[in-house]
Amino acid sequence: MSNSVLPTTAVEISRAVRAGELSARDVLEVHLSAIDAREGEINAFNLVLADEARAAADAVDRVVAGGGDPGLLAGVPLAVKDNLCTRGIPTTCSSRILEGWRPPYDATVVSRVAAAGAISVGKTNLDEFAMGSSTENSAFGPTRNPRDTSRVPGGSSGGSAAAVAAGFAPISLGSDTGGSIRQPAALCGVVGVKPTYGLVSRYGLIAFASSLDQVGPFSTTVADSALLLEAIAGHDPLDSTSIPDAETGAARSLLSVLDDGVAGLRVGLVTELMGEGIAPDVAARVRQAAEALAAAGAEVGEVSIPALSYGLSAYYLIAPAEASSNLARYDGVRYGMRVDADTTAAMNTATRTAGFGPEVKRRIMLGTYALSAGYYDAYYGKALRVRTLICRDFAAAYQNFDVLLTPTSPTTAFRFGEKTADPLSMYLNDICTIPTNLAGHPAMSLPFGAGADGMPVGVQLMAPALGEATMFRAAAVLEAAAPDLSEALQ
């Protein structure tokens, strides 16, 4: 079967495989060939699982041949961020400290996509422990942006974004703590969704900042993200913060609303995220997106959310504070790397010194400080109050608007090394994406034309908690109206 006739989206692939028109194995081989051809250049994966994938694809084909239905994602190749646990398969978080560790269990999302018939092709690269915005913090080397390999793919889910952008898999799983799905989706020119906190199970997602982390999909189309999100969403008794199914029905019915349009939908353009710090070409594309929504019948207005300006500061206290605790367990005692020393405490220190990279160490130090006696109130405590304020301001904005529209990232993809010397300039990349993590709301990025440099621009849609359906309706309209990615903004 030749590449030209092969469907490229998950929706089409699964339909054809379930109908017996296409074999999962043929679909897989095409994608493995794509990986063979470009993975050396891109480095999207920490591990490619060709043999396991072939066995899984053959199993799907046997189910179809036997008259069975392998599920919603039948035969769809899928890449998995390497901070999601996979039973018996190394899971590293792109950190030396976990190198070689094989989890004895699958993350809930991994089980769910497998149960839906998806074919996992590999574990994707990330900034170490999901801390970063460029994938340059991986212990195993950076991932390159498939659209321009001199540029970063964004991060921390850079590998999952690049895998989809490069055609290694039509869909992938990432995790988003402060923008780690949406920002790389924007920089790579693909769709990426951070669901409502609690809609998707975190069980088996190796924690960075537990109150902010959420698993979500990457894809080339809005419909594919809807499909993958439907497959992974839903209550998980193993995650105490997962929302009961009775409350999430609408947020899990996404494919069915994609054609509903935006007539009468109130869309707010967030003024705080359209001015200083946002590149003019990015802002121009966002305005163009607003016009497209208005043209489709939406009521577009401007909205001010004052507390957003404190989001970045609050995030860089809360996330490191939780991380300092979440990453304490990498102590050399039970699994992963151990550097021996004379005493247990010295072994802990030697292991952590050798095993963690500089950004992880920086955040552990920040978080430890923010939680320390005498500083808690001034730092962590105050950040929690800001978080409450952001939730309140969002609630006020959603009195008047159904969805909000902003840039995803202040700029298009930057070049390697451009921001590594100054952590603060790297942190500013997340300024548009962080507020929804603090609020627990859903948000997604989708490509909307190219910037002045010809690189993709991502626009972000945000919605109130469990407002996924509305958000996807707007996304479908924007996708249809999006300028060609190959044409740079003049």
Place this chain on the structure above:
Amino acid sequence: MSLNLTHEPIEGEHFLITSDLTGDVWEIVVGLEVHCELATVTKLFCGCPNMFGDEPNTNVCPVCLGLPGSLPVLNHQVVELAMRLGRALHCSVEPSVFARKNYFYPDMPKDYQVSQFDRPINVDGWLDLPDGTRVGIERAHIEEDTGKNTHAGGSGRIHGADYSLVDYNRAGVPLVEIVGRPHIRHPEQAKVYIDELRAILLATEASDAKMEEGSLRVDANVSVRRVGDPALGRRCEIKNLNSLRSLGRAIEYEARRQVDLLESGETIKQETRHWDEGAGRTRPGRSKEEAEDYRYFQEPDLVPLVPGADWIAAIDAALPVLPAQRRVDLAAASGVGITETGVVITVQRDLDALALAAIAAGGDGRRVLTHVEHNLSGEGAVDLEPSLLAQLVQLELAGQLTATQAKTVLADMVVTGRTPEVIAAELGFEAMDTSELEGIVDGIIAASPDEWEGYCSGDDKRRGKLQGFFVGAVMKATKGQADGKAVNAILDARRNAAS
């Protein structure tokens, strides 16, 4: 250390230390922190068995091993038992949150302990001791246990060990930490507090409360102050108390150490100290350059715990009658004082139901309790038919059995379940006619004129000695069937008649 100090207990529950140097009188102030493992089927946050004594590292899973990506799920039964205990301690059940207590130790899989910090589930209760003292309970909160380290070589502690082994079977076992207020004033009272708490834990079936298996662990906060001083002294926390005996000894030692320091013009350093049972002293814990900072913050992997009013009401409705009330009931039924050992020990041994039934069946209250206190301690006691105990007491009261005989018969009853009459008849225990006994006593007096002379005219000491001679001789002559009290009465009557 020179301890020029003496002590004497005054007013029962106060343990006072008087300085020979200054004559100042010091009192002990103790607050106890008790960790007890809840008797749940599974662990606090996962489905692993909560089982003591299994092969190391067999009751473990990704959650209790804290493997990357694992998440806790709160065990419903833990909340049930914790609330039951809280209500039994007269606490108010509050909406609570879990927090992480962060510190590195190899027995702690996540290098933080999930506990409750500023919002515990149970607050502000009390516990009444048999002596009438009310000890305040500040809080009783839920937390997870750690694994267990075994250090090989060196001193048996982690420092200097050749290697260490860790058993994570205990990691994630549910604990309740019961923080008592500093209302205890005597080492013995501390032991009684633990006894009482243990009785409540058993009655509520919250814990098996075995100190020797570590399912009940006690830390003591000890300070001293001059009698009359309203301010509390600076305290030390004493750890490694593995028995009630250690608890009492450690408190007494520590109090004397503190008084000695203060009398010498030194100050007490607030610190954790370890009890060394062999040396009979407390020693400072690992020296720390700075105070431990646990960086508590709300556990983001768990949601706030807010038990509904109906759940709390259901727990209250199902609470068993607690030891303090059982003592009230038993004292009322038996006519024995509530603080007397017969009442206290009968309830402590969980034999009050037997005693109450025996009393209801016509047994004399005081004699029933005397038997329970002194003659019933074995396992079979729980199966003893109360009406048989009542019959035994009636025989005794009617003078048909002596106290000694009754004890012998009771021991047989516990084993065989036969009636006291049958056993007494088999053993040849028959009521001795008073005139028959008088005849025997008179015969012995006649045969021992020198002893009788000494008995009648000697001082108390000599008389006491000779009384033993005569009673012993009567017992020998009657093969132990005579009632000692009756013999004494006859001897008394004969002496009075002779003088």
